[in-house]
Amino acid sequence: MKLISSIIFLIIGQICSAQHQIDTTILKQILDSIKTENYRLKKYNKRLVYENSLLLKSNSIDTTYFKTDSTIISYLTKEGTLLKRIIKMYRNPDCQSYEIEEFFNDKGFSEYLEYWSCDCRTQKDVGEDEIIFQKLLSHQERLVYDSIGRLTARVFIYSSSTMPGPRRYDYQYDSNGKATIQMRRISENEFWD
Numbered sequence: 001m002k003l004i005s006s007i008i009f010l011i012i013g014q015i016c017s018a019q020h021q022i023d024t025t026i027l028k029q030i031l032d033s034i035k036t037e038n039y040r041l042k043k044y045n046k047r048l049v050y051e052n053s054l055l056l057k058s059n060s061i062d063t064t065y066f067k068t069d070s071t072i073i074s075y076l077t078k079e080g081t082l083l084k085r086i087i088k089m090y091r092n093p094d095c096q097s098y099e100i101e102e103f104f105n106d107k108g109f110s111e112y113l114e115y116w117s118c119d120c121r122t123q124k125d126v127g128e129d130e131i132i133f134q135k136l137l138s139h140q141e142r143l144v145y146d147s148i149g150r151l152t153a154r155v156f157i158y159s160s161s162t163m164p165g166p167r168r169y170d171y172q173y174d175s176n177g178k179a180t181i182q183m184r185r186i187s188e189n190e191f192w193d
Helices: 002-021 028-057
Strands: 060-067 070-076 082-092 095-104 110-118 135-145 151-158 167-173 179-185
Touching: 028 082, 095 135
Parallel strands: none
Antiparallel strands: 060 070, 070 082, 082 095, 095 110, 110 135, 135 151, 151 167, 167 179
């Protein structure tokens, strides 16, 4: 009995002294950096999955000009299933205002979208301190479907400060097929989950 209690006290003593010797806490700044890098890597990997699918399955590219102010580029499989669509809108013939890149799943449902704002100003059009960009990601959207093709979730991340923080809209369906929607804020890291 004395041997068991001696061993327990020895183990507890070692655990207590180990806690005082090394500080194992992570600074909030480091943790936030790790979370941001995790999100960036998830996004990069998912984008690679979409682009690889496009390279492997794409058979043709179709371009449609509805008017002088828009262009739609569609990437299709051999069977005609849509894999990717790019929609470009123009302010005038040489000035693009925005672009939407849309990726589709194997069933032809829209699965991931990127909305890009475009800047067609020249340096002489802007002041010295202003930044000119070709295109800037304004927001991303991810859509999730159930096995019968009903939308179950829409997830948004806005890059602007007007809509801070990612949001997730969950769709629940009753027996009549009527949807109820519940919105909740999520962390940026939950966008791909």
